[in-house]
Amino acid sequence: MAAGSRTKYALDLNDAIAFPDGAHVPAFPPDEGESxxxxxxxxxxxxxxxxxxxxxxxxxxxxxxxxxxxxPLKDRDDLRYCSPGNVLCLTSARPKTFLDGSTGFRVEDAxxxxxxxxxxDQLKKINKDLCERSDKGQLEMCYNCNKPAQNKCAGCxxxxxxxxxxxxxxxxxxxxxxKAVKALHVWNRTDWG
Ligand SMILES: [Zn+2]
Ligand SMILES: [Zn+2]
Numbered sequence: 001m002a003a004g005s006r007t008k009y010a011l012d013l014n015d016a017i018a019f020p021d022g023a024h025v026p027a028f029p030p031d032e033g034e035s036x037x038x039x040x041x042x043x044x045x046x047x048x049x050x051x052x053x054x055x056x057x058x059x060x061x062x063x064x065x066x067x068x069x070x071x072p073l074k075d076r077d078d079l080r081y082c083s084p085g086n087v088l089c090l091t092s093a094r095p096k097t098f099l100d101g102s103t104g105f106r107v108e109d110a111x112x113x114x115x116x117x118x119x120x121d122q123l124k125k126i127n128k129d130l131c132e133r134s135d136k137g138q139l140e141m142c143y144n145c146n147k148p149a150q151n152k153c154a155g156c157x158x159x160x161x162x163x164x165x166x167x168x169x170x171x172x173x174x175x176x177x178x179k180a181v182k183a184l185h186v187w188n189r190t191d192w193g
Pocket of ligand 1: 142143144145146147160161162165166
């Protein structure tokens with residue numbers, strides 16, 4: 001591909017290998033060069049001594065997510081988005097059974113968890129929109145109005161034709177969606193092994 005050619009965006013959040021649902025979570029650690037993301041939506045904040053959340057996966061299977069990181073809420077800036085209705089993304093996590101019999105994930109490394117201030121449905125909608133924009137060759141056009149664009153969002157690198165258009169889009173919802181767009185682009189470029 002020639003330098004400067006358009007980036008292809010074709011991420012499939014239904015890909016059972018890259019984004020396993022609760023019925024297909026791998027039981028073994030990833031092989032070298034292999035990884036996956038488990039997408040969970042927070043249902044309830046059940047934190048007591050340490051941060052923990054009742055969540056459900058994209059097919060509705062319930063999972064507890066408990067943080068055993070050393071400084072749980074300061075390790076990662078985006079953990080402030082750990083609130084009901086938002087998405088938690090766990091990298092290459094494997095489920096375990098907790099002492100109370102519930103099934104879930106014990107997160108020990110803060111770099112393996114990311115919270116996004118959007119719901120699972122919103123994440124799917126943003127992903128579908130990016131796929132459509134890519135198919136239409138619009139990824140390099142203004143994210144708000146599809147005119148030729150030079151400016152870039154500092155967060156997700158989305159393009160904008162002008163500061164005014166970028167501001168309008170930010171207030172129309174990109175403020176909330178920017179982190180999700182950034183994460184989706186990273187996943188789109190990932191080789192899942
Ligand atoms: Zn524009
Ligand atoms: Zn952005």
